[in-house]
Amino acid sequence: MDPAIKVAGLSKKYGGKEVLHGIDFSVQPGSIFGVIGPNGAGKTTTMRCLLDIIRPSGGTIEVLGKNPTQGGPELRRRIGYLPGELILESRTTGRRILEHFAAISGPVKPGMVESLSERLDLDLDNQARRLSKGNKQKLGLVQAFMHEPELLVLDEPTSGLDPLMQREFLALIREAKDNGQTVFLSSHVLSEIQQAADEVAILREGSIVTVSTVDNLRESAVRHVRVLFPGHDLQGARDLCAGIPGVRDLEVRQVHDGNVSAVVEARASIEGSVEPLIFRLSRTRVIDLVIEEPDLEEAVLKMYSSSRETDSPSRRKEQK
Numbered sequence: 105m106d107p108a109i110k111v112a113g114l115s116k117k118y119g120g121k122e123v124l125h126g127i128d129f130s131v132q133p134g135s136i137f138g139v140i141g142p143n144g145a146g147k148t149t150t151m152r153c154l155l156d157i158i159r160p161s162g163g164t165i166e167v168l169g170k171n172p173t174q175g176g177p178e179l180r181r182r183i184g185y186l187p188g189e190l191i192l193e194s195r196t197t198g199r200r201i202l203e204h205f206a207a208i209s210g211p212v213k214p215g216m217v218e219s220l221s222e223r224l225d226l227d228l229d230n231q232a233r234r235l236s237k238g239n240k241q242k243l244g245l246v247q248a249f250m251h252e253p254e255l256l257v258l259d260e261p262t263s264g265l266d267p268l269m270q271r272e273f274l275a276l277i278r279e280a281k282d283n284g285q286t287v288f289l290s291s292h293v294l295s296e297i298q299q300a301a302d303e304v305a306i307l308r309e310g311s312i313v314t315v316s317t318v319d320n321l322r323e324s325a326v327r328h329v330r331v332l333f334p335g336h337d338l339q340g341a342r343d344l345c346a347g348i349p350g351v352r353d354l355e356v357r358q359v360h361d362g363n364v365s366a367v368v369e370a371r372a373s374i375e376g377s378v379e380p381l382i383f384r385l386s387r388t389r390v391i392d393l394v395i396e397e398p399d400l401e402e403a404v405l406k407m408y409s410s411s412r413e414t415d416s417p418s419r420r421k422e423q424k
Protein backbone atom coordinates (compact mmCIF):
# COMPACT_ATOMS: atom_id res chain seq x y z
CA MET A 105 0.00 0.00 0.00
CA ASP A 106 1.29 3.51 -0.79
CA PRO A 107 2.29 5.54 2.27
CA ALA A 108 -0.16 8.20 3.49
CA ILE A 109 2.81 10.57 3.80
CA LYS A 110 6.13 10.24 2.02
CA VAL A 111 8.85 12.78 2.67
CA ALA A 112 12.28 12.56 1.01
CA GLY A 113 15.19 14.95 1.51
CA LEU A 114 12.93 17.67 2.90
CA SER A 115 14.83 20.83 3.69
CA LYS A 116 13.65 24.28 4.67
CA LYS A 117 15.51 27.55 4.94
CA TYR A 118 14.18 30.69 6.62
CA GLY A 119 16.23 33.50 5.13
CA GLY A 120 19.71 32.02 4.98
CA LYS A 121 19.20 29.70 7.94
CA GLU A 122 18.44 26.05 7.25
CA VAL A 123 16.09 24.62 9.89
CA LEU A 124 15.29 21.26 8.23
CA HIS A 125 18.31 19.42 6.87
CA GLY A 126 16.94 16.95 4.30
CA ILE A 127 14.69 14.70 6.37
CA ASP A 128 13.17 11.40 5.17
CA PHE A 129 10.27 9.45 6.59
CA SER A 130 7.07 7.77 5.51
CA VAL A 131 3.83 7.11 7.32
CA GLN A 132 1.82 3.98 6.63
CA PRO A 133 -1.90 4.43 6.00
CA GLY A 134 -4.05 3.60 9.02
CA SER A 135 -1.17 4.11 11.47
CA ILE A 136 -0.38 6.59 14.24
CA PHE A 137 2.97 8.29 13.67
CA GLY A 138 4.46 10.67 16.22
CA VAL A 139 7.20 13.24 15.77
CA ILE A 140 8.97 13.94 19.04
CA GLY A 141 11.41 16.78 19.51
CA PRO A 142 12.43 19.61 21.77
CA ASN A 143 11.56 23.28 21.11
CA GLY A 144 12.75 24.46 17.74
CA ALA A 145 13.45 20.96 16.39
CA GLY A 146 11.36 21.61 13.27
CA LYS A 147 8.09 19.77 14.02
CA THR A 148 5.79 22.67 13.10
CA THR A 149 7.87 23.52 10.04
CA THR A 150 7.53 19.91 8.81
CA MET A 151 3.76 19.94 9.32
CA ARG A 152 3.35 23.30 7.58
CA CYS A 153 5.24 21.93 4.57
CA LEU A 154 2.89 18.90 4.48
CA LEU A 155 -0.12 21.23 4.37
CA ASP A 156 1.46 23.62 1.85
CA ILE A 157 1.21 26.49 4.34
CA ILE A 158 4.89 27.05 3.63
CA ARG A 159 7.00 25.75 0.74
CA PRO A 160 10.08 23.54 1.21
CA SER A 161 13.51 24.67 0.04
CA GLY A 162 14.30 21.16 -1.20
CA GLY A 163 13.13 17.56 -1.31
CA THR A 164 9.82 15.97 -2.19
CA ILE A 165 6.55 15.47 -0.32
CA GLU A 166 3.58 13.26 -1.09
CA VAL A 167 0.45 13.49 1.04
CA LEU A 168 -2.33 10.99 0.26
CA GLY A 169 -0.60 10.36 -3.05
CA LYS A 170 -0.48 14.01 -4.04
CA ASN A 171 2.06 16.79 -4.08
CA PRO A 172 0.66 19.26 -1.49
CA THR A 173 1.57 22.22 -3.72
CA GLN A 174 -0.76 20.83 -6.40
CA GLY A 175 -3.49 19.18 -4.28
CA GLY A 176 -5.57 22.33 -3.75
CA PRO A 177 -8.81 22.41 -1.72
CA GLU A 178 -9.67 18.83 -2.72
CA LEU A 179 -6.59 17.47 -0.92
CA ARG A 180 -7.06 19.90 1.97
CA ARG A 181 -10.58 18.53 2.59
CA ARG A 182 -9.16 15.04 3.06
CA ILE A 183 -6.95 16.31 5.91
CA GLY A 184 -7.88 17.44 9.43
CA TYR A 185 -5.32 19.93 10.78
CA LEU A 186 -4.78 21.17 14.30
CA PRO A 187 -2.27 24.02 14.19
CA GLY A 188 0.21 24.45 17.03
CA GLU A 189 -0.87 28.00 17.74
CA LEU A 190 -4.61 28.50 17.74
CA ILE A 191 -5.63 32.12 17.56
CA LEU A 192 -9.29 32.28 18.50
CA GLU A 193 -10.15 35.78 19.68
CA SER A 194 -13.56 36.37 18.09
CA ARG A 195 -16.88 36.95 19.86
CA THR A 196 -18.31 34.15 17.72
CA THR A 197 -19.31 30.97 19.57
CA GLY A 198 -17.46 27.69 19.11
CA ARG A 199 -20.57 26.30 17.43
CA ARG A 200 -20.62 29.03 14.76
CA ILE A 201 -16.89 28.66 14.13
CA LEU A 202 -17.31 24.92 13.60
CA GLU A 203 -20.27 25.52 11.25
CA HIS A 204 -18.01 27.81 9.23
CA PHE A 205 -15.25 25.15 9.02
CA ALA A 206 -17.82 22.43 8.24
CA ALA A 207 -18.99 24.49 5.24
CA ILE A 208 -15.39 24.53 3.95
CA SER A 209 -14.15 21.04 4.76
CA GLY A 210 -17.38 19.08 5.31
CA PRO A 211 -19.62 17.18 4.97
CA VAL A 212 -19.86 16.55 8.71
CA LYS A 213 -22.16 13.76 9.87
CA PRO A 214 -25.17 14.93 11.93
CA GLY A 215 -24.44 14.72 15.67
CA MET A 216 -20.67 14.45 15.15
CA VAL A 217 -19.80 17.90 16.53
CA GLU A 218 -22.04 17.38 19.58
CA SER A 219 -20.63 13.93 20.29
CA LEU A 220 -16.98 15.08 20.05
CA SER A 221 -17.72 18.15 22.19
CA GLU A 222 -19.42 16.02 24.81
CA ARG A 223 -16.47 13.62 24.96
CA LEU A 224 -14.04 16.50 25.33
CA ASP A 225 -16.34 18.31 27.76
CA LEU A 226 -16.48 21.45 25.58
CA ASP A 227 -19.27 24.04 25.84
CA LEU A 228 -20.00 25.05 22.23
CA ASP A 229 -22.04 28.13 23.17
CA ASN A 230 -19.21 30.11 24.73
CA GLN A 231 -17.59 32.92 22.78
CA ALA A 232 -14.26 31.67 21.43
CA ARG A 233 -12.27 34.53 22.98
CA ARG A 234 -13.61 33.61 26.44
CA LEU A 235 -12.42 30.00 26.21
CA SER A 236 -9.47 28.89 28.33
CA LYS A 237 -6.31 27.64 26.55
CA GLY A 238 -7.37 24.01 27.03
CA ASN A 239 -10.90 24.66 25.77
CA LYS A 240 -9.55 26.45 22.69
CA GLN A 241 -7.44 23.36 22.08
CA LYS A 242 -10.54 21.17 22.36
CA LEU A 243 -12.35 23.37 19.82
CA GLY A 244 -9.37 22.93 17.49
CA LEU A 245 -9.52 19.16 17.97
CA VAL A 246 -13.27 18.97 17.22
CA GLN A 247 -12.58 21.02 14.07
CA ALA A 248 -9.83 18.59 12.99
CA PHE A 249 -11.78 15.38 13.70
CA MET A 250 -15.38 16.31 12.81
CA HIS A 251 -15.32 15.50 9.09
CA GLU A 252 -13.52 12.16 9.69
CA PRO A 253 -10.63 13.04 7.36
CA GLU A 254 -8.39 10.34 5.88
CA LEU A 255 -5.38 12.04 7.47
CA LEU A 256 -5.13 13.92 10.76
CA VAL A 257 -2.15 16.27 11.16
CA LEU A 258 -2.07 17.39 14.78
CA ASP A 259 0.57 19.82 16.05
CA GLU A 260 1.05 19.24 19.80
CA PRO A 261 -2.54 18.10 20.29
CA THR A 262 -2.21 17.36 24.01
CA SER A 263 -0.87 20.81 24.84
CA GLY A 264 -3.15 22.45 27.43
CA LEU A 265 -5.24 19.30 28.02
CA ASP A 266 -5.60 17.93 31.55
CA PRO A 267 -4.70 14.24 32.13
CA LEU A 268 -8.33 13.09 31.79
CA MET A 269 -8.68 14.88 28.45
CA GLN A 270 -5.29 13.58 27.30
CA ARG A 271 -6.66 10.10 27.88
CA GLU A 272 -9.82 10.94 25.91
CA PHE A 273 -7.64 12.30 23.13
CA LEU A 274 -5.67 9.02 22.99
CA ALA A 275 -8.98 7.16 22.76
CA LEU A 276 -10.02 9.42 19.87
CA ILE A 277 -6.87 8.74 17.86
CA ARG A 278 -7.08 5.00 18.50
CA GLU A 279 -10.67 5.03 17.21
CA ALA A 280 -9.55 7.07 14.20
CA LYS A 281 -6.94 4.40 13.49
CA ASP A 282 -9.54 1.61 13.86
CA ASN A 283 -11.60 3.58 11.37
CA GLY A 284 -8.71 3.39 8.85
CA GLN A 285 -7.64 7.03 9.28
CA THR A 286 -3.96 7.98 9.50
CA VAL A 287 -2.72 10.14 12.36
CA PHE A 288 0.45 12.26 12.18
CA LEU A 289 1.09 14.14 15.40
CA SER A 290 3.83 15.95 17.25
CA SER A 291 4.78 16.24 20.88
CA HIS A 292 7.65 17.39 23.09
CA VAL A 293 7.53 14.22 25.13
CA LEU A 294 7.09 10.62 24.20
CA SER A 295 5.18 9.73 27.37
CA GLU A 296 2.13 11.63 26.10
CA ILE A 297 1.75 9.52 22.98
CA GLN A 298 3.75 6.32 23.54
CA GLN A 299 0.63 4.33 24.40
CA ALA A 300 -0.98 5.11 21.06
CA ALA A 301 1.81 5.69 18.52
CA ASP A 302 2.84 2.86 16.19
CA GLU A 303 5.98 4.64 15.09
CA VAL A 304 7.89 7.66 16.27
CA ALA A 305 10.46 9.88 14.61
CA ILE A 306 12.85 11.65 16.94
CA LEU A 307 13.67 15.05 15.49
CA ARG A 308 16.48 17.22 16.79
CA GLU A 309 17.74 20.51 15.33
CA GLY A 310 16.16 19.81 11.96
CA SER A 311 17.48 16.25 11.54
CA ILE A 312 15.89 12.91 12.27
CA VAL A 313 17.82 11.02 14.94
CA THR A 314 15.83 7.82 14.49
CA VAL A 315 12.50 6.43 13.27
CA SER A 316 11.40 3.49 15.32
CA THR A 317 8.39 1.59 16.61
CA VAL A 318 7.59 2.24 20.26
CA ASP A 319 8.22 -1.50 20.85
CA ASN A 320 11.74 -1.22 19.42
CA LEU A 321 12.44 1.87 21.51
CA ARG A 322 11.23 -0.05 24.53
CA GLU A 323 13.43 -3.04 23.69
CA SER A 324 16.54 -0.95 23.30
CA ALA A 325 15.85 1.19 26.39
CA VAL A 326 17.50 0.59 29.74
CA ARG A 327 15.44 -1.11 32.45
CA HIS A 328 16.21 -1.40 36.11
CA VAL A 329 16.21 -4.89 37.57
CA ARG A 330 16.09 -6.15 41.18
CA VAL A 331 16.56 -9.81 42.10
CA LEU A 332 16.34 -11.34 45.59
CA PHE A 333 18.17 -14.62 46.30
CA PRO A 334 17.86 -16.64 49.51
CA GLY A 335 20.98 -17.00 51.66
CA HIS A 336 24.32 -15.29 52.20
CA ASP A 337 26.17 -16.06 49.00
CA LEU A 338 27.11 -12.60 47.73
CA GLN A 339 29.84 -13.87 45.43
CA GLY A 340 27.51 -16.55 44.01
CA ALA A 341 24.90 -13.87 43.16
CA ARG A 342 27.61 -11.68 41.62
CA ASP A 343 28.94 -14.55 39.49
CA LEU A 344 25.47 -15.52 38.35
CA CYS A 345 24.55 -12.02 37.16
CA ALA A 346 27.95 -10.96 35.80
CA GLY A 347 28.51 -11.45 32.12
CA ILE A 348 24.82 -11.57 31.16
CA PRO A 349 24.56 -9.62 27.87
CA GLY A 350 23.27 -6.09 28.50
CA VAL A 351 23.63 -6.20 32.29
CA ARG A 352 25.43 -3.18 33.77
CA ASP A 353 25.95 -1.38 37.06
CA LEU A 354 25.57 -4.56 39.08
CA GLU A 355 25.37 -4.05 42.84
CA VAL A 356 25.00 -6.94 45.26
CA ARG A 357 24.34 -6.63 48.99
CA GLN A 358 23.06 -8.61 51.93
CA VAL A 359 19.53 -7.66 53.03
CA HIS A 360 16.86 -9.26 55.20
CA ASP A 361 13.31 -9.88 54.10
CA GLY A 362 11.74 -8.54 57.29
CA ASN A 363 12.01 -11.92 59.07
CA VAL A 364 15.17 -13.63 60.23
CA SER A 365 16.10 -15.36 57.00
CA ALA A 366 18.99 -13.91 55.01
CA VAL A 367 18.47 -12.50 51.54
CA VAL A 368 20.91 -11.28 48.92
CA GLU A 369 19.73 -8.40 46.73
CA ALA A 370 21.18 -7.79 43.28
CA ARG A 371 20.38 -4.55 41.46
CA ALA A 372 21.44 -3.79 37.92
CA SER A 373 20.37 -2.08 34.72
CA ILE A 374 19.84 -4.07 31.56
CA GLU A 375 19.84 -2.86 27.98
CA GLY A 376 18.10 -4.88 25.28
CA SER A 377 16.30 -8.18 25.71
CA VAL A 378 15.71 -9.53 29.24
CA GLU A 379 15.71 -13.14 27.95
CA PRO A 380 19.40 -13.91 28.80
CA LEU A 381 18.80 -12.69 32.36
CA ILE A 382 15.69 -14.84 32.82
CA PHE A 383 17.54 -17.83 31.35
CA ARG A 384 20.46 -17.37 33.77
CA LEU A 385 18.15 -16.93 36.76
CA SER A 386 16.27 -20.13 35.89
CA ARG A 387 19.35 -22.04 37.10
CA THR A 388 18.92 -21.03 40.70
CA ARG A 389 16.40 -20.25 43.45
CA VAL A 390 15.00 -16.75 43.30
CA ILE A 391 12.69 -15.19 45.90
CA ASP A 392 11.64 -12.19 43.86
CA LEU A 393 12.34 -10.56 40.52
CA VAL A 394 11.29 -7.01 39.56
CA ILE A 395 11.96 -5.70 36.05
CA GLU A 396 10.83 -2.09 35.80
CA GLU A 397 9.07 -0.66 32.77
CA PRO A 398 11.77 1.02 30.66
CA ASP A 399 11.92 4.75 30.93
CA LEU A 400 11.42 5.70 27.29
CA GLU A 401 11.73 9.39 28.02
CA GLU A 402 15.22 8.71 29.36
CA ALA A 403 16.01 6.73 26.19
CA VAL A 404 14.85 9.60 24.00
CA LEU A 405 16.82 12.20 25.96
CA LYS A 406 19.86 9.97 25.62
CA MET A 407 19.34 9.93 21.85
CA TYR A 408 19.21 13.74 21.75
CA SER A 409 22.49 13.99 23.60
CA SER A 410 24.28 11.16 21.76
CA SER A 411 23.37 12.66 18.40
CA ARG A 412 24.71 16.01 19.66
CA GLU A 413 28.01 14.32 20.58
CA THR A 414 28.30 12.64 17.17
CA ASP A 415 27.58 15.88 15.28
CA SER A 416 30.70 17.06 13.53
CA PRO A 417 32.17 20.39 14.68
CA SER A 418 31.62 21.83 11.18
CA ARG A 419 27.95 20.85 11.27
CA ARG A 420 27.55 22.43 14.71
CA LYS A 421 29.12 25.62 13.37
CA GLU A 422 26.76 25.52 10.39
CA GLN A 423 23.75 25.28 12.68
CA LYS A 424 24.71 28.33 14.79
Ligand SMILES: Nc1ncnc2c1ncn2[C@@H]1O[C@H](COP(=O)(O)OP(=O)(O)OP(=O)(O)O)[C@@H](O)[C@H]1O
Pocket residue numbers: 118123141142143144145146147148149150188292
Ligand atom coordinates in the same frame (compact mmCIF):
# COMPACT_ATOMS: atom_id res chain seq x y z
N1 LIG B 1 8.77 32.08 10.23
C1 LIG B 1 9.99 31.78 10.67
N2 LIG B 1 11.05 32.55 10.38
C2 LIG B 1 12.30 32.26 10.79
N3 LIG B 1 12.61 31.18 11.53
C3 LIG B 1 11.60 30.36 11.86
C4 LIG B 1 10.23 30.61 11.47
N4 LIG B 1 9.46 29.61 11.95
C5 LIG B 1 10.27 28.79 12.62
N5 LIG B 1 11.55 29.22 12.57
C6 LIG B 1 12.73 28.54 13.16
O1 LIG B 1 12.75 27.22 12.66
C7 LIG B 1 13.19 26.32 13.66
C8 LIG B 1 12.15 25.22 13.81
O2 LIG B 1 10.96 25.78 14.35
P1 LIG B 1 9.63 24.94 14.53
O3 LIG B 1 8.56 25.90 14.98
O4 LIG B 1 9.38 24.15 13.31
O5 LIG B 1 10.05 23.96 15.72
P2 LIG B 1 9.14 23.05 16.65
O6 LIG B 1 9.83 21.74 16.72
O7 LIG B 1 7.73 23.04 16.18
O8 LIG B 1 9.27 23.81 18.05
P3 LIG B 1 8.23 23.97 19.28
O9 LIG B 1 8.21 22.66 19.98
O10 LIG B 1 8.88 25.04 20.10
O11 LIG B 1 6.91 24.38 18.69
C9 LIG B 1 13.43 27.15 14.91
O12 LIG B 1 14.79 27.45 14.99
C10 LIG B 1 12.63 28.41 14.66
O13 LIG B 1 13.20 29.50 15.32
